[in-house]
Amino acid sequence: MDNTSKSKFVLLTGGAGYVGSHTIIPLIESGYEVVVLDNLSNACKGGEGEKPVPISQVEKLTGKQVTFYAIDLLDYNSLTEIFDKHEFCCVIHFAGLKAVGESCIIPLTYYQVNVCGSINLFLVMKEHNVKRLVFSSSSTVYGEPQFLPITESHPVGQNLLNGYAKSKYYIEGILQDLCNSDKEWFVIILRYFNPVGAHSSGTLGEDPNGIPNNLMPYVAHVAVGNIPNLNVFGNDYNTIDGTGVRDYLHIMDLAEGHVSALEKMLKSNDSGAIAINLGTGNGYSVLQVINMFSEVSKRKIKYEIVGRRSGDCGSSYCDASFAKEYLGWEAKRTLKEMCEDTWRWQSLYPQGFSTKT
Amino acid sequence: MDNTSKSKFVLLTGGAGYVGSHTIIPLIESGYEVVVLDNLSNACKGGEGEKPVPISQVEKLTGKQVTFYAIDLLDYNSLTEIFDKHEFCCVIHFAGLKAVGESCIIPLTYYQVNVCGSINLFLVMKEHNVKRLVFSSSSTVYGEPQFLPITESHPVGQNLLNGYAKSKYYIEGILQDLCNSDKEWFVIILRYFNPVGAHSSGTLGEDPNGIPNNLMPYVAHVAVGNIPNLNVFGNDYNTIDGTGVRDYLHIMDLAEGHVSALEKMLKSNDSGAIAINLGTGNGYSVLQVINMFSEVSKRKIKYEIVGRRSGDCGSSYCDASFAKEYLGWEAKRTLKEMCEDTWRWQSLYPQGFSTKT
Numbered sequence: 001m002d003n004t005s006k007s008k009f010v011l012l013t014g015g016a017g018y019v020g021s022h023t024i025i026p027l028i029e030s031g032y033e034v035v036v037l038d039n040l041s042n043a044c045k046g047g048e049g050e051k052p053v054p055i056s057q058v059e060k061l062t063g064k065q066v067t068f069y070a071i072d073l074l075d076y077n078s079l080t081e082i083f084d085k086h087e088f089c090c091v092i093h094f095a096g097l098k099a100v101g102e103s104c105i106i107p108l109t110y111y112q113v114n115v116c117g118s119i120n121l122f123l124v125m126k127e128h129n130v131k132r133l134v135f136s137s138s139s140t141v142y143g144e145p146q147f148l149p150i151t152e153s154h155p156v157g158q159n160l161l162n163g164y165a166k167s168k169y170y171i172e173g174i175l176q177d178l179c180n181s182d183k184e185w186f187v188i189i190l191r192y193f194n195p196v197g198a199h200s201s202g203t204l205g206e207d208p209n210g211i212p213n214n215l216m217p218y219v220a221h222v223a224v225g226n227i228p229n230l231n232v233f234g235n236d237y238n239t240i241d242g243t244g245v246r247d248y249l250h251i252m253d254l255a256e257g258h259v260s261a262l263e264k265m266l267k268s269n270d271s272g273a274i275a276i277n278l279g280t281g282n283g284y285s286v287l288q289v290i291n292m293f294s295e296v297s298k299r300k301i302k303y304e305i306v307g308r309r310s311g312d313c314g315s316s317y318c319d320a321s322f323a324k325e326y327l328g329w330e331a332k333r334t335l336k337e338m339c340e341d342t343w344r345w346q347s348l349y350p351q352g353f354s355t356k357t
Numbered sequence: 358m359d360n361t362s363k364s365k366f367v368l369l370t371g372g373a374g375y376v377g378s379h380t381i382i383p384l385i386e387s388g389y390e391v392v393v394l395d396n397l398s399n400a401c402k403g404g405e406g407e408k409p410v411p412i413s414q415v416e417k418l419t420g421k422q423v424t425f426y427a428i429d430l431l432d433y434n435s436l437t438e439i440f441d442k443h444e445f446c447c448v449i450h451f452a453g454l455k456a457v458g459e460s461c462i463i464p465l466t467y468y469q470v471n472v473c474g475s476i477n478l479f480l481v482m483k484e485h486n487v488k489r490l491v492f493s494s495s496s497t498v499y500g501e502p503q504f505l506p507i508t509e510s511h512p513v514g515q516n517l518l519n520g521y522a523k524s525k526y527y528i529e530g531i532l533q534d535l536c537n538s539d540k541e542w543f544v545i546i547l548r549y550f551n552p553v554g555a556h557s558s559g560t561l562g563e564d565p566n567g568i569p570n571n572l573m574p575y576v577a578h579v580a581v582g583n584i585p586n587l588n589v590f591g592n593d594y595n596t597i598d599g600t601g602v603r604d605y606l607h608i609m610d611l612a613e614g615h616v617s618a619l620e621k622m623l624k625s626n627d628s629g630a631i632a633i634n635l636g637t638g639n640g641y642s643v644l645q646v647i648n649m650f651s652e653v654s655k656r657k658i659k660y661e662i663v664g665r666r667s668g669d670c671g672s673s674y675c676d677a678s679f680a681k682e683y684l685g686w687e688a689k690r691t692l693k694e695m696c697e698d699t700w701r702w703q704s705l706y707p708q709g710f711s712t713k714t
Contacts, residue, residue: 107534108480115527116473123465157514163534170472170527177464177520 009033010262011088013073013121014095015066016043018206019136019195021054023092023255025204028062030259035086037079038095039072044207044353053353057204073117076124083128090132090262091125093118096167099213100140100311103163114167115174122178131185134261137172137275139193139247139316140165149319152191152275161311172275179273186271188261193247193279193318195254197338198345205345206251207352215286216248216338219293220346222301229302232286237314243286247279247317250333250341254278260329276323280331283317293339297347366390367619368445370430370478371452372423373400375563376493376552378411380449380612382561385419387616392443394436395452396429398470401564401710410710414561430474433481440485447489447619448482450475453524456570457497457668460520471524472531479535488542491618494529494632496550496604496673497522506676509548509632518668529632536630543628545618550604550636550675552611554695555702562702563608564709572643573605573695576650577703579658586659589643594671600643604636604674607690607698611635617686633680637688640674650696654704 010027014020015036021043024034036055044053051059051068059066067086071078073095096114097103103110118135125131141156143165157169172189179185196216198205211227212218221227235242257278264270284292294301324330349355367384371377372393378400381391393412401410408416408425416423424443428435430452453471454460460467475492482488498513500522514526529546536542553573555562568584569575578584592599614635621627641649651658681687706712 104534105538107531107538108476108483111531111534112473112476112480116469116476119465119469119473123469126465163531166530166534170530173523173527174464174468174520177461177468177523181462181464 009035009086009088011082011086011091012036013091013093014038016040016052016054016068017094019192019251019254020092020094021058021204022199022251023094023258024058024066025062025199026252026256026259027262028064030263032262035067035069035082035088037069037071037082040070042097042209054204061199061201061203073120074112076120079120079124080127083124083130088130090134090265091121091130092134092258092262093121094136096136098164100162100164101213103167107163110163110167115170118171119174122174131182132265133175133185133187134258134265135171135175135187135189137189137191138165138168139191139277139279139318141169141172141191144313145316148315149281149317150277151319152277152322172273175273179271183271185273186265186268187273188265189273189275190257190261191275191277192254193249193277193316195251196248197250197252197333197341199252200341200344202341202344202348205342205349205352207349215246215289216342219290219301220342222303223293223297223299223343224346224350226350229304230290231306232303233306233312234308235305236308239285239314241285241287244312245283245285245315245317247281247283248289248335248338249279249331250338253280253331253333257323257327257329260327264327274326276326277318277320278323279318279320281318281320283315284335289335289339292335293343296336296339297343366392366443366445368439368443368448369393370448370450371395373397373409373411373425374451376549376608376611377449377451378415378561379556379608380451380615381415381423382419382556383609383613383616384619385421387620389619392424392426392439392445394426394428394439397427399454399566411561418556418558418560430477431469433477436477436481437484440481440487445487447491447622448478448487449491449615449619450478451493453493455521457519457521458570460524464520467520467524472527475528476531479531488539489622490532490542490544491615491622492528492532492544492546494546494548495522495525496548496634496636496675498526498529498548501670502673505672506638506674507634508676509634509679529630532630536628540628542630543622543625544630545622546630546632547614547618548632548634549611550606550634550673552608553605554607554609554690554698556609557698557701559698559701559705562699562706562709564706572603572646573699576647576658577699579660580650580654580656580700581703581707583707586661587647588663589660590663590669591665592662593665596642596671598642598644601669602640602642602672602674604638604640605646605692605695606636606688607695610637610688610690614680614684614686617684621684631683633683634675634677635680636675636677638675638677640672641692646692646696649692650700653693653696654700
């Protein structure tokens with residue numbers, strides 16, 4: 001394998017998931033060769049001998065093949081085989097369990113999958129001298145915001161209330177130590193705010209198992225008639241209309257953020273572990289999202305105001321200036337586009353990827 | 358296996374190590390049946406077909422057999438087999454890598470062994486409905502002391518400078534989540550201050566690989582002539598004589614603390630994860646330790662004052678009152694006994710367990 005081809009192979013762990021699958025598109029558009037591994041614990045499998053549905057959709061959209069392996073990061077030997085087979089310039093590590101509520105019920109599983117899966121990956125990368133990594137972290141590592149907007153220097157790891165957030169925080173800590181121990185590593189830690197939306201084609205989107213955990217897919221399911229109504233948790237926060245404010249980010253903006261991080265890595269001589277917020281820097285309230293979704297879908301979204309949910313804060317939004325400065329990336333898409341693209345996907349695929357088309 | 362016998366079987370992970378092996382003695386004296394597992398990565402192996410040397414020494418001292426398995430916590434299947442074979446009332450989890458300096462050089466290995474090894478253990482315990490655990494944590498989770506004496510409510514996890522301390526902190530966090538998720542778990546987290554000394558017989562003691570990391574074994578090696586002299590890192594701290602002050606604790610006091618924790622667990626209806634300091638509550642300076650060791654060994658200990666070592670603090674000692682209140686345990690042995698017992702061991706076994714006797 002010559003250097004030219006070597007420099008274009010990127011491994012995406014969890015690449016069949018929501019953020020991973022959308023990220024393949026701009027990677028392919030930027031000329032990268034994408035190899036996906038995923039254990040399919042939370043992604044729609046394809047038919048016999050077929051790739052998972054999100055990967056097939058991506059292949060249709062891009063007209064390019066994506067190499068796919070159904071393996072688990074806890075399976076060290078299979079992971080080693082993939083690294084033996086391909087020379088990667090970089091790994092983008094999406095794989096992990098992500099349901100905050102579930103992480104409080106089965107924490108050991110969350111730590112095993114997220115933390116031990118990551119450690120296995122890093123060990124195999126080290127053995128194969130692949131020392132460039134983009135890691136999917138989360139704004140949940142900040143805990144309850146001590147100030148707004150949240151900058152990257154905001155304290156992390158304090159009073160984290162769930163295993164999901166803690167597992168991300170621990171992995172960040174492990175990456176810091178790894179980079180301190182070996183100056184050849186260059187790791188970009190992306191702290192996502194609230195990814196929403198879908199590819200503008202409407203053929204690729206978020207397909208949560210069971211009842212959605214997050215606002216936007218929940219609203220979309222109510223709009224399309226899968227769920228009768230929506231609970232709004234608290235309208236007595238100190239926000240524009242009393243409902244919680246979050247920094248929603250279009251999934252394709254987020255996807256492009258990963259390409260920017262990857263290109264930074266390949267061009268720059270920096271090293272170490274660098275944490276970067278990915279968000280728009282703007283917050284929208286629950287009611288603002290509901291109203292916008294109602295407007296674009298022309299559907300009434302039935303909702304009910306109920307009590308605050310423990311662990312929720314009033315407002316969370318980021319200072320997005322470091323991403324612009326360091327990666328040259330900023331979010332471009334509006335709340336309206338987030339709702340329009342979600343609605344297009346939800347209308348075309350009311351049952352997600354398992355919709356008969 | 359009837360309930361009476363069941364209630365007496367205790368699994369010690371890392372039971373061939375320094376703290377583990379000493380803890381077997383008071384456990385056996387209290388009537389427990391001890392099963393040890395250890396991967397022997399850091400313990401003196403026995404001859405062909407023999408148990409590891411520390412285990413054989415314990416058997417000689419107690420006149421009882423200790424069941425021993427040479428397995429690694431990362432080997433899930435072997436771990437499961439041990440739990441299939443024995444019904445444990447409790448696990449005391451000592452196993453882990455513990456060299457602070459090394460953890461900065463090979464952090465991934467530290468996280469894999471300590472964190473993933475622990476997660477495997479907890480998963481297997483859960484599957485076998487063994488939900489009582491004593492965990493070896495460390496005062497290093499407190500980071501640089503913000504106040505003295507350090508109580509259990511002192512902040513943890515802030516600005517931890519090495520993978521060893523962070524791995525202990527992460528395991529504590531995982532145990533908290535585990536106990537929150539299932540109220541049947543009862544976990545006692547013991548935060549050790551500075552364990553030193555040896556069994557009073559002089560036949561069991563600390564046997565570090567290579568150059569010792571900690572003061573007391575270093576002093577002992579200088580006294581016995583294995584190492585020419587000792588570096589004292591800084592004499593300009595705000596302490597009695599300018600040298601660093603630590604809360605040294607006799608290993609047999611520490612060992613008895615584990616028995617107290619175990620008995621608390623078996624008698625009490627408490628649940629959850631409870632962190633407890635184990636220390637004397639008194640601090641001694643480096644020079645006080647050197648002088649006492651010199652007095653009891655009647656040897657001159659050559660030392661040299663050098664600059665402070667990064668990451669060291671001036672003083673660290675605990676508030677030991679919660680251990681007394683909750684466990685009914687307190688340290689009984691003096692600094693003089695710590696030095697006498699260390700010296701007896703070091704004189705009898707100048708090369709540790711590999712000394713030809």
